[in-house]
Amino acid sequence: MTITFHHFANPTRALRVAKALLPFSLAAMSVFLGWGLWLALYASPPDYQQGEAVRIMYVHVPAAWMALFVYVVVAAGSISFLIWRHPLGELIAEAAAPIGACFTALALVTGSLWGQPMWGTWWVWDARLTSVLILFFLYLGYMGLRNAFDDPVKGGRAASLLAIIGTINLPIIKFSVDWWNTLHQPASVMRLGGPTIHPDMLWPLLIMAAGFKFYFLSVGIIRLRNQVAVRRLQTLSILSASPSSRGAVRLSSVAPFFAMGGYAFYVWPAYGVTFGMLAILFATSVVAMRRHETAVRRLPSAQNAS
């Protein structure tokens, strides 16, 4: 038997790979997030125009990248589920969607905290901001639709279809700043002609982005394991209701570090809300996975094997 993509489409086999991958993913996440935080908050220079407020970029931009990336994962999982009937596709999409919604919410909130001091407004209805808000509603719609039907199969199909149709929004978000006049500035990193961002600021951004990627991988695996445990419990009718889980002027001393050049009121809440929300999602995912995997293990072995 040849090993192909379809080989790994078997949830049990995929789960084994995911389980083995988790410790490495968690370690990489800790290293990159720790290193990224140190660079972003302390070791990187302020901006020539924006001063210390530019530090919000290091959480805002990776969150926004992940909002788009996770949506691609959700849509790809949905396509493989609808077309090839891969149960793994649906499981991955279902596990990824709340993480994507979390990243989208973070992009919106940290963007707001950045917009107030720099632009002079928390929010405007320009093409970029509006299309990202629509992305957030697409995530919520996907998660809601999944639970809106009595028959989970129907709900899964409707939600997958919504996720696929919603991909129209992705190029609109990416190119909104080029196609229309917007308050939001055009892309600095992923653009033709190379980044317009100084290497001292690009590196912290990329390292933080790597941390966010590994966060997604880690929490994604945890949620996937939970999803598989929940399905097993559901098939054995032990769980009747749906589980809760679905649902170069360097800063030189301590005082100026906390003052953030007068932007403390915006920079610290941006980091607080980002890492607070990521920690909550991480903790709830771990708790749900533990609970359901324990429940599966406690099943009589005969039933467990079926």
Added chain:
Amino acid sequence: MIALGGATGLILAAFQDNVTYFYGPSDLHAQTAMVGTRLIRLGGLVTPGSVRHDATGAIQFTVGDGKTEIPVHYRGILPDLFREGQGIIAEGRINANGIFTATTILAKHDETYMPPEVADALKRAGTWRGEPQDKSAGPKQ
């Protein structure tokens, strides 16, 4: 996929006019229909040397795109990034004399990020490419 692509194209075409968040000075100059009570947004660069603060706390400056300049009157809080040469968006109304009375001023910033020392070094070396060019003013890439 073809249907999705077609739908996207149609939606984008329909949005083209409505999604534009602001007009450049030249757009505004050409469209006399904008005069009056309608709330509009004007985006462009604050002309260097044009900013005047008067004794009552009001501020006057012109917003230009290299071709047209529109005088703006404003009274209120300015964003931190407001300065001469900066890209801004003024929300307000334009009268028949072509004077734009703003109720809100928003600052636009461009996609360039660098430490202050690097900006100073570029200025000293003479390789500075000027204050950031606003999209409405600069040549389209």
